[in-house]
Amino acid sequence: xxxxxxVRKVKCQGCGEEICSDEDLTDVQYVKTKRGSExxxxxxxxxxVWKHGIC
Numbered sequence: 001x002x003x004x005x006x007v008r009k010v011k012c013q014g015c016g017e018e019i020c021s022d023e024d025l026t027d028v029q030y031v032k033t034k035r036g037s038e039x040x041x042x043x044x045x046x047x048x049v050w051k052h053g054i055c
Contacts, residue, residue, distance in 0.1 A: 012042050013039045014042060014047075014048035014049045015048065019042075027044070029041055029043055
């Protein structure tokens, strides 16, 4: 390996758009639940995350 980290992609749990680890993540929130689930979502999508199931 050359020391670079792999690029990862997840879906925003609020809008369903892809979030890439190599993008600007200043507008991305992260939550780890008591059960160990990890949720990623845009700050503007926060209200939508709790209104529907996991994307």
